[in-house]
Amino acid sequence: MSRIAILGAGAWGTAIALSLHRRGGHEITLWSHSQAEAQQIIEAKENVLFLPGFPLPPEILVTAEFGSVREADMLVSVIPSEFLRPTMTRLRPHLHNGQFIVSATKGVEERSFLRMTQVISEVLEPAGLLLSIGALSGPSFALEVAHGQPTAVTAAFSDLHIAILVQQEFSSETLRLYTSTDVIGVELGGALKNVIAIAAGIAAGVGLGYNSTAGLITRGIAEITRLAVACGGRRETLGGLSGIGDLVLTCTGSLSRNRTVGEALGHGRKLPEILESLGGKVAEGVRTTRAALGLARKHGVEMPITEQMELILDEGKEPREAIRELMLRPGKGEH
DSSP, rough: EEHHHHHESSHHHHHHHHHHHHHHEEEEEESSHHHHHHHHHHHTBBBBTTBTOOOTTSSSSSOOOHHHHOOOSEEEEEEOHHHHHHHHHHHHGGGGOOEEEEEEEOOOOOOOOHHHHHHHHHHHHTTTTTOOEEEEEEOOOOOHHHHHHHHHEEEOOSHHHHHHHHHHHHOOSSSSEEESSOOOHHHHHHHHHHHHHHHHHHOOOOOOOOHHHHHHHHHHHHHHHHHHTTTTOOGGGSSSSIIIIIHHHHHHOOOOOHHHHHHHHTTTTTHHHHHHHTOOOOOOOOHHHHHHHHHHHHHTTTOOHHHHHHHHHHHHHHHHHHHHHTTTSOOOOOO
16 A cells, blocks of 8 residues: 655645545545644645535545655655745655655746756755656646546656556546656646636636637647747647646636636736735746746747736736737747
8 A cells, every 4th residue: 555645735735635535545645834724624624725625534644744754655746836945845854765756736936947846856865865756747627636527647757667656556537647758848838838827817808709719829839838848848748638738728717726817917907916815825827927938038938928928917017918919929930
């Protein structure tokens, strides 16, 4: 029986715990960064703040203690990107070689422009910890995974044998995993689609229709692919679940927090007020926009949609003016 610790008791972490419990064959721990949060979940017997309406079976251990992290065979990191580095620094003394880490956070660190697996490696390696670190990504709303609706995602490790091991440990009647060795492509596809989802939400918020959304999705995957390939990812990965699959879901689904932020911006609301209204939930695309542009400039990659999103998010640019500038860019060939 595998011991799996899920790091981060938000909606996605809780949904993964429920999915693994339904599959069976694991000892599952849902680890929270705070004792107060863990105690609240234990007393309510569900995650009232982030995933209400889904009772947590007593077999899922909810804790803020480090013992279960130390004893785990596999760790699933669902820690928001802005808190990943300090949290992994806290956890570092309790980790050991031989463990596997699956990163399920879809983001890029704001100042370093590092992917989540790179941040984890940078924190752990100075301590002599050489854990196998990979990524889990794809079109997967937490609410639907918690409901047990069929979902397909990709597990990526540089070592295919470990990706296959994760596939075997996670796959069930309701969660299907595909494997990949393209960690870069899988991570960047999952992170960058959040930026385009904000743009799609803005388009909906200002009253644009299906033509506009289709154009954004198509040109969005083009600029995501350009950057991922420049960083060493594979083009075909971005045509899969962690690329176009996740992008379509997040740009069109009403459960997307990033699309919701965009819609509110399109309606004329201000960003601080919108983020406050999320009630502690995270829209990773806001931070990822800045990081994506830093990464793009580093590699000399053009990302016009992302550039306009930064101007809207950071400088308060009027959304219709941003759309107008995108439409009036000089004409060019599609490929």
